[in-house]
Amino acid sequence: MKEQIEQIKKQALEQIQNAQDAKALDEARIKYLGKKGELTLILRGMGALTPEERPVIGSLVNEVRDELEAKIEEGEKHFANLEIEKKLKEENIDVTMPSTKNSLGSVHPITQIINDVKEIFIGMGYEIADGPEVELATYNFDKLNTPPDHPARDVQDTFYITDDIVLRSQTSPVQARVMENTKPPIKIICPGAVYRSDSVDATHSPVFHQIEGLVIDKNISMADLKGTLAMFAKKCLGEKTLVRFRPHHFPFTEPSAEADVSCFVCGGKGCRVCKGEGWIELLGCGMVHPNVLKNCGIDPEEYSGFAFGFGVERIAMAKFGIDDMRLLYENDVRFLKQF
């Protein structure tokens, strides 16, 4: 009996060893361990054994069965791995082939600057305000302390629809509209198109974009204005950007200033962009003129505020290195897709 079992074991091991694929292994399993397998039949024939022999033979058969099962399993794993390896080899692709992506569009550079600025000021608690582009002269001029005889009202500078209706020459009329309709505190920025009677060339356009800012509350100071613009400049133009104020004059602010920023191209050393000055003129600003507050129904004794405004095209051109303003309005996709 023992010899017979040993014989089966030897044969089985040999067959497993020689199996060339998973199918041959399966055949071996059926032949020795299946329902009618040789080892199974021995277990079944145990009844004929003496009670002394039974446990000995039983344990020997189980031992052999476990060993064979282990071998078969090992073999199966081996063949499965071979199978996967083969598949992986067959499925090799050239990953450097071009993709089938959709091409992306682009946000216009002017909008990109406007979006950047919006985000910065929204973070500081500002709302985005809006107003008409075809505007009453009273909002574009009179309420902003620019009386009828003021040079800014010349037809050489401003487009007129009627004597009393103009294309807004600045985003400032939105200030006046917001002040009339809102009780302070007011914190707004207003981006938008403005119109001036300038012929088209590399640095001029009859339509361009401005962003206006306005803050009205109690005890707002010129130092707050400088602090706000310093923060804005750092976020918009880089952490190292400095702001410098120079005295200037605008009818709707007093005191007024022009704000320069340290050149964000050369860092202030002087280069072509800043014309060797180290500073770039960024915007006009100042404390809202008491007459403007009065004109818009706000008591200048109780409230003060600041306003600033700048041209988007100029910043876009400086930031992106665009040397001709006309490119912004030609809308050649080869230009647009660079942004």
Place this chain on the structure above:
Amino acid sequence: MKASIEWLNEYADINTGAKQLADILTMTGSKVETIESQGNDIENVVVGKILEIKPHVDSDHLVVTKVDVGGGEILQIVTGAKNIKEGDIIPIAKDGSKLPGGIEIRTGKLRGVDSCGMMCSVGELGLDINSYPDQIENGIMILSSNLEKELGKDIKEVLGLNETVLDFEITPNRPDCLSIEGLGREVAVSLDVPFKDPRKNIDEMNVENKENIEGLTVDITAPDLCYRYVARVVKDVKIAPSPAWMAKRLNSCGVRAINNIVDITNYVMLEMGQPMHAFDINSIEGKHITVRRAKAQEKIITLDDQERTLNENMLVISDDKKAVAIAGVMGGQNSEIEENTQTVVFESAVFYGGSVRKTAKAVGLRTESSSRYEKGLSPENALRAINRAVELVEQIGAGKAVEGKIDVYPAKQKEVKIPLQVERINLLLGTNLSKQEMINILEKLDIKVENDIVIPPYFRQDIESTADVAEEVLRFYGYDKLGTTLINAETTLGGKNKEQKIADSVSEFLVNSGLSEICTYGFLSEKDLAKCNITGDNPYLTQAVKIQNPLSEDYTLMKTTSIPSMMQMLANNNNYKNQEVKLFDLSRVYQNKNNAIENGNLPEESNILTIGMYGQKENFYTLKGLVENVLELAGIPKLDVRKEQNNKMYHPGRCANFNIGNDVIATIGEANPLLTKNYDITQRVLIAEINIDKITKYARKTKKYAPITKFPAVERDISMVLNEEIEVGEIEKIIQKKSKKLLEEAKLFDIYRSDKLGENKKSVAYSLKFRVPDRTLTDEEVNGVMKEIVSELEKTLGAELRK
């Protein structure tokens, strides 16, 4: 305003270099635009006289000259210049000389003939041709024959080129700084040195008022436009060139010297900021000056030989018969100072700035004088100026002053008083200055502070309120010393509104879908609209806002639609051979509805998203899908798509409106082939217009969860043959209507045409999915609905159902 450092130095000791001075002044508000150092780059250029000109043996266009350059030195110079003749006095760059731009001149041969130097043009000396109007641009500079006795002298000395001149940008609130005196005052305070005031004693020149001098009388009949008119008379005048020092100073400010009397008026204007005029008394009919409004169509020939037509809004200086000057703008030829003028009337007047500005614009003459008047001058300065003019007349021996003056001064300048609010100024600026610090600054600026009342001097009419006082304090405390603080106030929320959020998310989606945003002008022209098939009484034309003073005929109207500009941009890209172009434009259109503008109201402005595309992959349905995505993204619930056949800009068979009720919120389609032809685009163009304002109005406000149903769906397919012109939308409407809210989805899965079906027929197949949230539908229910759908399709559309 140009000012030489030499002249400014008369008012304040300038102890710094030009660049540093410019930087300091810029930071105190007198911005220096450029620093001109004339003659700095010129070396060894001298005055020479052409002795002879002979032809060049080997050249038709060159000549060989002999030039006397003084000290007995005669140079042979070869030149191609055409404007020279023997005897001319010219600048000569000698061997080893230097010219601006790093040019060095050396002796050499020109076509084999020795040339020992070069004759110079205005440009070669680095000078502005506009400052030398009697010279020609491309020729040799011809100097005055008076310089014959100066042969060999350095050209810089002769032309007064050893000057450093600062060019200031003066803001319109500071007409006092359009003078050397005013700038000198700013220089003194900025450098913190004493203001020397060389005209301190000018009032001593004052003489008593008279009604009549040498028979001259003055009347102002328009006191609203003329605040003061002062006249003085000078006799025994000898018209002659001005002394060199005066000509040189005029020249440094960019003003050409003419003769002693005219030069004195210009000199006083530059020095004190008060424009002046001089008349020949004999040309004043009746010796009676009237300051009056012009008559309609009144004519005057001004000093520049141009005839000007005037109107009743303009102010003139007139004698008993005719206008002799346009007030504040320019004198008339009829009263010009001539070589034989013997008696001169000086005028120093102050006119209303607004009127001078309008007059100057209207006659097209912006002069040094008008540009000062238009900013509003101080009447108090007028008397000082005329006294200074008389002083100069006597100083240079140009004539003899007649005793007495005529001074008509109907509107005396008022003294302004402003309380000094120290705390308020500190709060406004964010500073912490003491009262004494403020007073110190103000007093340096000649602003008096008496008992806490600020009294600006006569020449500072721009200071009217505490805010103005604060600016003066800040200018000399230092804008650069201002702190940077953050607002300490009530918190505000900030953020974008609903429309801004929708616009931003739509724009982001379009960019991710491959569209590029464009930026266009808000203008268009009637021609642009015509190119887009819009003519006659089409509202796109009739409602367009018209610009009174357009820049050109291409920009006469405001956009009523962005399609013309979109077509233009597509055409540009097509010209650049860009393929597969997909663009969008988010901008405004303006419609003058119900004659809003004629009634003094503003036109309607709408925010419109315009899409324009061409390319192989694009067709009506890709555009439709894109627009549906946009609307879904914006949260537009339900839409009705209707064929649109009347919109002139679109292909009548390939255009649809997206409606909510009767409100059209979007129009999409193929551009009418007329448009593509007019814009020279050879392929189909797809366009869409989406009204962002309307989308915002209809957009779903809140999102709410609806439970996901657990009950199974019942599916049925339906297939039918019907006439070609029946739109599938009609089928869907019937399916919707008849399925009594049991329908979850109706999906078109097949559509085909064949000979078998017959001409003008199509087969359409839908897959319908029925489901309700609260129970399982029975076959009977669904069968019932299907029966109704089928019978309605047969009845209304004549559909033949296929089994």
